[in-house]
Amino acid sequence: MDWNAITLSLRLAGLTTLILFFLGLPLACWLAASRRRWKFLVESVVALPLVLPPTVLGFYILLAMGPRSPIGRFYESLTGHVLPFSFQGLLVASVLYSLPFTVQPFAAAFKAVDCKLVEASWCLGQSRVSTFFRVILPLSWPGVVTGVVLSFAHTIGEFGVVLMVGGNLPGVTRTVSISIYDSMQSLDYAAAGKTSLLLLLISFAALSVTYTLQGNFRLLWPQKL
Template identity: 65%
Template sequence: MEVPTLVNWTAIRLTLELALLTAAILLVVGLPIAYWLTYSRRRWKFLVESVVALPLVLPPTVLGFYILVAIGPHSPLGRWYTELVGHPLPFTFEGLLFASVLYSLPFAVQPFASGFEQVDRRLIEASWTLGLSKLATLFKLIIPLSTAGLVTGFVLSFAHTLGEFGVVLMVGGNIEGITRTVSIEIYDDVQSLNYAAAAKTAALLLGISYLVLLGVYGLNRKMWAAWPQK
């Protein structure tokens, strides 16, 4: 009997939806964090920086375990969510999205902060001198001048979410149409010796990831080429 080699488009759609929502949430959540890390003069801000960067060095299964405990039915957050919607947060798409945001946080915050650091401090102080508030200066000056960093952070968090495995498996499990992402699909195909299907799915994911990175590098290069040279 021949093993089917069809691509699981449901898993691909779910993965793309997860990656897009994660990147969009991190764009909203990551901007104030990056702004505070860049411009705060608090001596203890290195503690926050280390917490934000922790997913870079922490094994995904370890991070996934702690997230699973944090959102489980016996935790305050888990009990609150269960009372609110009527079902637990783990092994749902919402729980998977929550874990993905935490796991990809440094991939958004660090490029955002790097973009903010490139803005000339004299321009910011001039904006304040002209009477603009810090919030107005952020949206009218800092963010427009940090577009390359913002695009990079958005795309990196999107691409990083595409390949999640350990955190996905720990928090979301392997539920078809709900938490079964492309990385889980490839793993299952390999486990069942369906290498042809795994190769097709892996090649598709490789192509998507490459096109995403190609787009961000091309866009950043165009931005810098258009930027007036001193």
């Protein structure tokens, strides 16, 4: 088994999930609460990675990171490195690619919190931020866990975007899925099989944890008083 690729994947998935958690909370919060007319635009952009082929997404991310784009130049002037075919570049791409897997469960969970509870909190003198941490978040943690687990699992399993943006550099951008692809190309079925089984088990365990939590939550807090 390519342990190098496995640890790289875990590191990438962990960091992606961490970034998405802090990015996803305010974004999902805004999506759940806002009544702006142009909200659908943001919703669509967030959901794009769900429908776009990874190649298309990868192509545009690569274009945006390239030395000709302002973003790419800005990053280079700041750090002295380029984003494409680096771990940092892969991280940016992963965050964008897994965005809907974090934001959508978050937003759905926040929306499901009875707005009467939120209003009650306001009338008890609590600010919007305080209300979020004291009422909305505690009541929507299964959705938050779902979002976290899904984005972690999704990042571990990503392939197309990684190949487009990161390429296949051992120890830098070669993730598990690429390693399996490599094994297959070199007809090393045993290695491909082992790594695939590991990936399958991790994914299955992650999803089982999520659904167990959700099931128990419903037992703990009935939706209606």
